[in-house]
Amino acid sequence: MLYFNNVVRFRKWKVFLILGLFSLALGLKVVLKTLRVTAAQLTDLRKCPACYGLSICGAILNNEIVIRHRGVYATFANLFNAKNVFFGNYAGEKVVLKKLAHTSELYAFDKMLCTDSKLFELCPNNSNKKSVPRAIDFYTQITRELTTDFASDNISNLRLCPITDHMDDLLYNVYANSVVLQILPTEDGWPVPKYYGACGRVIVEEYVGPPLSNYHQEPWIRRAKIASSLLEAAQKFTYRSPHFGFYLTDISPDNIAVDPKDNAKFIDMENIIVVDKRIQQNNRTSDWEELEVNKVDFTCQNCLAFSPVDICSHHFSDHNYYAVCQHLLSRTTSSNAIPGGLLHDIPNDILQQYPNLPTLIEQCAIPSAAHTRIVVGDLLREVLNEIVLENTRQILRH
Structure with missing residues (x-):
């Protein structure tokens, strides 16, 4: 009789243990699901018009672009992704979603917008922000950025020289597609990823393959x-x-x-x-x-x-x-x-x-x-x- 009671008691604990582990796994799955980053969360649309464009917002907001999450590590890696590069799927193709800057750089950019009297209209915290700021001379701002002193130590990013007389020709595709990556479109035979579009502070491009x-x-x-x-x-x-x-x-x-x-x-x-x-x-x-x-x-x-x-x-x-x-x-x-x-x-x-x-x-x-x-x-x-x-x-x- 004692043996029988011990067997029953063991089986009860075994059932409780299995149920407990199942509940824990289910709870972890729910928690991970709530922590998963979505493409829509990356857009920062409220910061437009200081953003890259809206051409692919429809696909993102309709959940046609899905961020890939493979396991616990990938979920947390995406959650704390300071480099702001994410991998996903769109229309049956692998894609890459980029914010084109680290989190710290975007923070510094927003801070600059909010402290510059000429650019304050673009400040994300400005409740009077217009949809299309008209008082800002974007052309002069772009020209200044593209022609930074080449003798200085800061020679990163896009630079145009020795003159800027034909800057409109260089930026033709930018005006048409709202992102600098389109200066050299893959459709014209340039060895770069295919560009799908932009939405807020994120752009979507082709996933080419592994690094060299x-x-x-x-x-x-x-x-x-x-x-x-x-x-x-x-x-x-x-x-x-x-x-x-x-x-x-x-x-x-x-x-x-x-x-x-x-x-x-x-x-x-x-x-x-x-x-x-x-x-x-x-x-x-x-x-x-x-x-x-x-x-x-x-x-x-x-x-x-x-x-x-x-x-x-x-x-x-x-x-x-x-x-x-x-x-x-x-x-x-x-x-x-x-x-x-x-x-x-x-x-x-x-x-x-x-x-x-x-x-x-x-x-x-x-x-x-x-x-x-x-x-x-x-x-x-x-x-x-x-x-x-x-x-x-x-x-x-x-």
Whole structure:
């Protein structure tokens, strides 16, 4: 009898324990659900018109864009996401939602709006805020921001030089789409993510794929294809536009993503020097028509070294080729994320067939003769494309 009572008592506690654990799990699920960040919560619509636009608000407010939450860690990571970058889904596609600034930077921006007499109308705390402020000279504000003194230490963000006569041409797509990322739309063939729209303080763009640093140990042929796309991007940013040259000043592997077809795309385009190629003769420097060659030799081993003043004083610069070859492809790369460079450990059979390949890589990074970096960089891309094509043919033959 005692044995029977003990068995019953044990089973009761077992049932209570299971019920307790079930209730705890259910409660945790409810709590996590209430803590989950939604796309609508990110918009800060009350801060408009000091925001990026309203083009995708309909999809966000109708819950067509859903933030991805995978487990407890992801929920809390999104809740305390100071970098303000979130991953979600929209119309069956993976997307990225960005506020384009850290929380502290947005706080400082709002504080500036509320303390500047000329911009106070945009202050989020201003109860008399108009929907479209008319007394603010936005054009002058943008011009001042895009032409910050290049001799200063603060050379981050978008900069336009050496003149601003054609700023309207540069910002044409911005006026049409209400966000700076549209200066170089992917629809026009630029290696950047597709832009879906903006709502308040958040923009929605295509999720390209993993960062470049994830491909450090991928098969060499795959890395060669990615390297070719990086060199193609350097060529496009430098020459593709007849009106402007775009020079990347932050080329970290974390700012580059790789799509499923092994094409590299630049996902952080905040830091660019834009050179207006159409300036009058009286505004040109004596060496304007000459190619600017990046010869800057800073002692900092992990820095992307360049001179904004030199880039802005020339019609063209080899800066983009320098940035790609020296800081991403070469064995002398400064990036800790891809030690030895993206093209490390070239297979022996490829070396036998293309013995000049290592020389091309290093000459693109640090050329032994002036004005050869771009020529070598384009030749390197041709060789890489030939190697990738031949590898594809071999696979098809077998």
